[in-house]
Amino acid sequence: MIDLLSICSFNAAYAEAIDSDALEQWPAFFAQQCRYRITNVENERDGLAAGIVYADSRAMLEDRIAALREANIYERHRYRHLLGIPLVQEADAQAAVSRTPFMVARIMHTGETMVFATGVYADRFVMVDGKLLLEERTAVCDSTVTDTLLALPL
Amino acid sequence: MIDLLSICSFNAAYAEAIDSDALEQWPAFFAQQCRYRITNVENERDGLAAGIVYADSRAMLEDRIAALREANIYERHRYRHLLGIPLVQEADAQAAVSRTPFMVARIMHTGETMVFATGVYADRFVMVDGKLLLEERTAVCDSTVTDTLLALPL
């Protein structure tokens, strides 16, 4: 049975991988066949599937991280994810659906810190060989204004 | 026995109802006879009971939501609640007292995001027909400056 605590632990490890610059670990939180999107609340309400960022396999997520390293984005800013308690909507031994609120601060090279994005992860988890993985994560941002610096994963 | 995880789950659902604009669900998180207040730390220390917002029944909370819909506040801004882990001070099978820190971001129609309010929920929970409900929630804001836009529930 996938439960609240296992999703909490998953999310803690997910956020730590991004925020500690262990970006290469990030794709491994997803199933091989997966869907990762960043979109906003208005697009989501209107049923626009694409979003600001879209990937439909773990391989695409790996490509994305390789591109970020190439662009050397990390030198320019860091993120800090604060995640809320997941609202578990469905859960059994094999899969779970939950929503987890997020607030992400961006810390610039100059030291300036600001709230960069808020929203909710709409997630579908699956158990694969005893390991909890994301089959789908949609980061629905509350703000409809897309920052052109949007680069690190949410 | 009301425990930490049940309060965590309650709070996750409470925040999601507000932040996803399902405001009509909000009063149902409270017992019929309840007390909901928004106040600040200085007023609370001085024992001023009233606060910025005051309601003493679920019916008053329903009226408040109806008024918000009438005023069409939702078009103008959204909230995103990030809630901390509750500090459970007392708990048995029928009731619990806890304090939960909050940070609420406000997202304006323009996309601008800011930390709108921080503080702590001082709560008393009761079990009613097997369901956890708020008998009392006091949102004690850290800032003593009341924003005139204060409108959505905290």
Add this chain to the structure above:
Amino acid sequence: MIDLLSICSFNAAYAEAIDSDALEQWPAFFAQQCRYRITNVENERDGLAAGIVYADSRAMLEDRIAALREANIYERHRYRHLLGIPLVQEADAQAAVSRTPFMVARIMHTGETMVFATGVYADRFVMVDGKLLLEERTAVCDSTVTDTLLALPL
């Protein structure tokens, strides 16, 4: 066995002590022989042990609080800690190692609220007479710019 929930509860009480101005309770969250540091991510990466703030016993933490009271810092600002879910890296019956992300807002006397610091607590916990205590807490701030107002404990 020290588990995720016991660390969550510990952190909730720790943050509440600071944010509710019960600063005199703060040293009691640490073992008598302990290490408390505030540093930043670049210093930590470079292995600089000292940090912005350094204490290596509970007595030093008590001195620090006494000094803060003397300086009457509390009148000038408050903090609100929002802590994430701990990532438990090692745990047995006697000790645990975990990382907990934090976001701290500062609320000035004027009511102005801002994100003051983000980062991660790198912690080592120990059980002493059945009580969970910090043997080591390093608050690793994401920003390398130290605010000269840095005063209250993180």
